[in-house]
Structures are given as C-alpha cells and as structure tokens.
Amino acid sequence: MVIAIGFEGSANKLGVGIVRDGEILANCRRTYITPPGEGFLPRETAEHHQQNIHGVLEEALEQSGILPQDIDVVCYTKGPGMGAPLMVCAIVARTCAKLWNKPILGVNHCIGHIEMGRLITKANNPTVLYVSGGNTQIIAYSRQRYRIFGETIDIAVGNCLDRFARVLKLSNAPSPGYNIEQAAKRGKKYLHLPYCVKGMDVSFSGILSYMEDKIDDLLKEYTPEDLCYSLQETVFAMLVEITERAMAHCGSDEVLIVGGVGCNERLQEMMGVMCAERGSKIFATDERFCIDNGVMIAHAGALAFESGARMDFKDTTITQRYRTDDVLVTWRND
Amino acid sequence: MAEDYKILKQGAEAKLYICNYLGKPALIKERFKKNYRHSDLDTSITKERIKNEARSIVRCKTAGVKTPCLYLVDFERRRIYMQHFVESITIKDFVINIVSKEQINCDGDIILDVVAKMIGEAVRKMHDNNIIHGDLTSSNMLLVPKISSAGVADNSKWLDVANLELVMIDFGLSFIDTSTEDKGVDLYVLERALISTHNDYPDLFNKILEAYKKFNKNNVKEILSKFEEVRARGRKRTMVG
Ligand SMILES: Nc1ncnc2c1ncn2[C@@H]1O[C@H](COP(=O)(O)OP(=O)(O)O)[C@@H](O)[C@H]1O
Ligand SMILES: [Fe+2]
Ligand SMILES: [Mg+2]
Numbered sequence: 001m002v003i004a005i006g007f008e009g010s011a012n013k014l015g016v017g018i019v020r021d022g023e024i025l026a027n028c029r030r031t032y033i034t035p036p037g038e039g040f041l042p043r044e045t046a047e048h049h050q051q052n053i054h055g056v057l058e059e060a061l062e063q064s065g066i067l068p069q070d071i072d073v074v075c076y077t078k079g080p081g082m083g084a085p086l087m088v089c090a091i092v093a094r095t096c097a098k099l100w101n102k103p104i105l106g107v108n109h110c111i112g113h114i115e116m117g118r119l120i121t122k123a124n125n126p127t128v129l130y131v132s133g134g135n136t137q138i139i140a141y142s143r144q145r146y147r148i149f150g151e152t153i154d155i156a157v158g159n160c161l162d163r164f165a166r167v168l169k170l171s172n173a174p175s176p177g178y179n180i181e182q183a184a185k186r187g188k189k190y191l192h193l194p195y196c197v198k199g200m201d202v203s204f205s206g207i208l209s210y211m212e213d214k215i216d217d218l219l220k221e222y223t224p225e226d227l228c229y230s231l232q233e234t235v236f237a238m239l240v241e242i243t244e245r246a247m248a249h250c251g252s253d254e255v256l257i258v259g260g261v262g263c264n265e266r267l268q269e270m271m272g273v274m275c276a277e278r279g280s281k282i283f284a285t286d287e288r289f290c291i292d293n294g295v296m297i298a299h300a301g302a303l304a305f306e307s308g309a310r311m312d313f314k315d316t317t318i319t320q321r322y323r324t325d326d327v328l329v330t331w332r333n334d
Numbered sequence: 335m336a337e338d339y340k341i342l343k344q345g346a347e348a349k350l351y352i353c354n355y356l357g358k359p360a361l362i363k364e365r366f367k368k369n370y371r372h373s374d375l376d377t378s379i380t381k382e383r384i385k386n387e388a389r390s391i392v393r394c395k396t397a398g399v400k401t402p403c404l405y406l407v408d409f410e411r412r413r414i415y416m417q418h419f420v421e422s423i424t425i426k427d428f429v430i431n432i433v434s435k436e437q438i439n440c441d442g443d444i445i446l447d448v449v450a451k452m453i454g455e456a457v458r459k460m461h462d463n464n465i466i467h468g469d470l471t472s473s474n475m476l477l478v479p480k481i482s483s484a485g486v487a488d489n490s491k492w493l494d495v496a497n498l499e500l501v502m503i504d505f506g507l508s509f510i511d512t513s514t515e516d517k518g519v520d521l522y523v524l525e526r527a528l529i530s531t532h533n534d535y536p537d538l539f540n541k542i543l544e545a546y547k548k549f550n551k552n553n554v555k556e557i558l559s560k561f562e563e564v565r566a567r568g569r570k571r572t573m574v575g
Pocket of ligand 3: 473474
C-alpha cells in the first residue's frame with residue numbers, strides 16, 4: 001500500500017492531493033485569476049502560490065485524515081511549466097520530505113494527466129488527446145514510453161482559446177476557456193476560419209492571428225458568441241481529426257481526453273460522435289481531474305514509486321522543458 | 335450508399351470498399367459525412383481533400399512516383415475510385431510483422447536499408463516536383479510485388495525485396511508548393527511518425543533521409559536547413575499546463 005502526497009503548481013493552478021492506492025483522499029486547489037484581458041505572468045503566479053501553498057497543504061491533510069507520518073512518498077511537479085511557480089512547489093515538497101523524513105519524487109506533469117485519466121476512467125490502453133493551456137499532443141503508449149504521435153507545431157489549443165478570450169475581454173474566472181464555452185453555446189452564425197492540419201500535427205497560430213487582425217470588422221457582422229462558437233467548432237474539429245488519424249494509424253479503439261481543455265463538453269461531444277462512427281470508446285473526466293491538480297502528481301508519483309523509482313535529493317530540481325516521451329514508464333509492462 | 339460493396343478498411347478519414355472497375359480490381363475511397371463537425375466545414379474539407387488526392391495522384395505519375403491509378407472522381411457521392419493493389423502490405427505492417435518477426439530467415443537491417451532507400455527516393459521525387467504529401471506515415475506507403483507472388487502463401491514473399499515496389503497513397507492532405515518550409519515540415523511529419531510508431535528501429539528515418547539527400551544534389555541544403563529549423567522549433571517550445 002502506498003500513500004502519496006502531490007504538489008502541483010506548474011501554471012496558474014496550485015494543487016495539493018493525497019492518494020492511497022488510487023483512492024483519492026484529498027484534492028485541494030486554488031487558482032490565480034487575472035483581470036479580464038490579462039494573462040498570468042511567472043512572478044505574480046509564483047507569489048500567488050507562495051501565499052496559498054501552506055493553506056492548501058493544511059486543508060489537504062485535514063481533508064484526508066492522514067498524518068504526515070503515514071505518507072510513503074512526497075511528489076511534486078518537476079516540469080514542464082513556468083520556472084518560478086514550479087520552484088515554489090518543489091521547495092515546499094523538499095521541505096516536507098526533510099521534515100517528515102520521507103522519500104521524494106519529481107513527476108512529469110503530462111504523465112500526471114495521463115495516469116489520472118486512466119485511473120478515473122479505467123481506460124486501459126487508449127490513444128490520449130492531451131489538451132491544455134500549454135500543450136496539445138496525441139499520445140499512445142508503446143514499449144515503456146508514452147509516445148507523441150502528433151502535436152501542435154506552434155501554440156497550444158488552450159493558449160489559442162485563452163488569448164481569444166482576452167481579445168474579447170471575457171472574464172478569466174473560473175477560466176477563460178470556460179467562458180468561451182458558455183458564450184459558444186449561444187453562437188449561431190458560423191464563420192469559416194483557417195483550418196490547419198499537417199498529418200497528425202496541428203497549427204493554431206494562423207487562426208488566432210486571423211481573428212486578432214480582423215476582430216473589429218468581424219464584430220460588425222458577427223456577435224462575440226458567434227465568434228466563440230466558430231472558433232470552437234474549427235479548433236475542435238482539427239483535434240478530433242488528428243485523434244482519428246492517430247487511432248487509424250495505431251489501430252486503437254479507445255480515446256482518453258485529458259488536460260484542462262478536456263473538460264469542454266463540446267469537445268467531448270464531438271469526440272464521442274467520431275468514436276461512435278468508428279465503433280470506438282471515449283473516456284473523459286470533469287474539471288476536478290482534468291484541470292491541473294495535486295492528485296494527478298501524487299498518483300503518477302505513487303505508480304513510479306511502487307515500481308521502484310527513486311530520486312536522490314540532489315536531483316529534485318525543476319525543468320521548464322520536459323517532454324512526455326522523456327519518461328521511462330516503469331509501472332506498465334504491456 | 336455502398337451497401338453492396340465489401341468494406342476493406344476504415345482509414346483515418348474515409349471508408350475503403352472493394353469493387354470492380356471495368357473488370358479491374360478497384361477501391362472506392364468514400365469520405366463519408368463526419369457528423370462531429372459543422373456541415374459547412376465538412377463539405378468544404380471533403381471537397382478539398384478529394385480534389386487534392388486526385389490531383390496529386392496524377393502529378394505523381396509524371397514525377398515517376400508510383401501511386402494507385404485514378405479511375406473516377408465522384409464529388410456528389412464523396413468518392414474516388416482507384417486501382418486496388420490486392421497483393422500489398424503497408425510499410426507499417428511490413429516493419430512490425432515482417433522485419434521484426436522473420437529475423438531468422440533474413441537480415442532485417444539489410445531489408446530495411448533497401449526499403450528506406452525506396453522511401454527516401456520517392457519522397458525526394460515528390461518534393462522535386464513540388465508535391466507535398468502532407469501525411470507521410472508508414473500507413474500511407476505500400477509495398478507491392480513487381481511480379482505477382484500470389485502463389486506464395488506465407489510471409490516469405492515479402493522478404494524478396496528485389497521484387498518489391500513502393501506505392502505512395504493517401505494524398506488527401508497533399509498540396510502543390512515550391513516552398514522549402516513545406517518540404518521541411520513534410521520531412522518532420524515523417525520523422526515524428528516513424529519515431530513514435532517504429533521506436534524499435536531508431537535509424538529508420540536517418541536511412542530514409544540519407545537516400546533523400548543522395549538522390550539529387552539540387553536545393554537539398556535549403557530543404558534540410560528548413561527541416562532542422564522546424565525540428566528545433568518543436569524542441570524549444572516550452573509546455574505549460
Ligand atoms: N490502392 C490501395 N491498394 C491496397 N490497399 C490500399 C489502397 N489504398 C488504401 N489501402 C489501404 O487502406 C488504408 C486506408 O487508406 P488511405 O488512403 O490511407 O485512407 P485514409 O485517408 O482514410 O487513411 C491504407 O492504410 C491501406 O492499408
Ligand atoms: Fe496540465
Ligand atoms: Mg491513411
């Protein structure tokens with residue numbers, strides 16, 4: 001039996017989670033929300049995490065009913081992400097490990113999303129669409145690694161949505177993407193936007209700059225809701241298309257959607273229709289598990305720990321770039 | 335619809351049915367309506383892909399790259415009719431099921447060298463003629479015997495590489511462009527597809543790239559430096575969230 005605590009703070013979400021053999025004992029989170037029209041910057045985000053991390057940690061311990069001495073391993077996000085915010089969590093995790101005299105493990109954030117998704121949905125060996133503010137990847141497991149079959153060649157889909165939300169000055173609470181999704185539900189008039197797919201890769205920067213450049217003219221003919229709707233329909237169609245291409249190529253009949261954009265219900269619905277047309281199954285989770293959280297780090301760390309992974313204290317650093325396929329998956333043997 | 339035809343495969347964006355066209359074995363590639371996407375978007379994408387596919391198949395012929403013969407285009411029913419290579423194997427299946435499983439009977443490396451050369455040269459010929467494939471993966475390349483080996487039941491017919499020819503397929507994402515950037519991206523897409531799919535043969539792409547370079551010295555430097563640039567862009571991207 002492994003009890004693990006996980007610290008996550010690679011972007012504007014700060015989370016602490018505790019798991020016992022895949023059972024979630026605590027999942028606590030705070031989000032740094034910026035004013036409409038503004039994105040989050042590393043320094044301010046790190047300050048937010050510093051101010052909140054002790055409160056979140058206390059809350060998680062209390063919620064779980066676990067005492068520090070019961071914990072087997074302290075896990076934190078090693079990367080990828082923004083340097084300063086990552087550092088805040090790493091420092092607190094290292095302090096806890098020393099204080100409680102426990103082993104410590106740095107975890108790849110993307111692997112955290114994937115393993116969290118597999119845990120919640122019980123998907124066995126799915127093609128994974130990982131979509132968030134900083135990532136857009138199509139992943140499938142093969143021979144001890146999560147291999148990247150497709151990805152964005154410029155900006156992430158979440159980044160594209162968030163930046164468009166800022167152009168429209170939509171609120172950042174609870175997240176810009178959520179507000180785009182709500183606005184899109186009221187959109188009716190469809191605008192043709194650039195559609196850019198290259199094999200299993202996608203590109204979103206062309207769509208974003210098209211909309212940014214023409215926004216004043218577009219708003220004469222389309223409502224903001226119409227534009228949100230058209231943007232979602234276009235970028236999600238691209239994502240579903242590359243997912244289907246990867247499934248055909250890999251001979252896979254399961255899809256798992258993870259990452260913050262993965263809780264968008266329109267994306268889930270479109271993916272579901274595609275899966276039905278190919279006789280495949282779709283797996284997705286809601287915002288509690290899709291959006292960055294501490295549980296995913298605790299769970300992925302626990303899997304690695306159980307399979308024998310250990311980390312020297314001197315190696316418990318952070319790294320802004322850390323690819324999904326850099327991690328040796330020691331806990332799967334299929 | 336295509337009820338009376340036998341389905342061969344459901345590919346990445348189309349269903350493929352087996353049929354007969356003027357007495358010849360043929361395939362219908364039907365880009366059926368995708369209900370997940372807005373119907374205006376679906377219509378425009380489908381039309382464009384059918385057009386791309388038909389155009390590039392024909393253009394490859396002049397470029398000396400083997401593709402299935404194009405028999406008929408039916409926009410109304412979203413179909414392309416083309417030659418069916420009844421005896422064929424995708425490069426993906428070839429690498430996974432033949433090269434790695436038949437090691438006892440052959441030297442997998444030598445066989446792969448020959449096949450990599452065929453791939454590198456075919457891609458180069460396309461690029462020299464400004465055909466960008468757009469979806470270069472091992473699922474979109476076939477090997478076919480020059481002289482039919484239909485009598486040979488087991489896999490050994492795929493080991494006689496001297497008798498094999500490479501056929502490029504699936505031109506839905508293709509387009510015509512002279513830019514070195516697009517050619518660089520095409521190579522990058524191929525590299526990524528091979529690294530992820532055939533991670534047990536890590537030099538497969540390099541062997542292909544060698545053949546691509548050697549085939550013709552013109553312009554290759556510019557394409558390669560664009561390729562390196564696209565690749566570096568991919569590595570540099572920080573990934574938050
Ligand atoms: N002309 C052909 N002869 C034999 N097999 C083919 C032919 N064309 C396609 N196939 C098979 O069907 C699969 C899907 O065809 P493809 O043209 O790639 O469609 P999609 O765009 O849906 O991927 C190929 O990977 C290959 O196995
Ligand atoms: Fe994330
Ligand atoms: Mg194909």
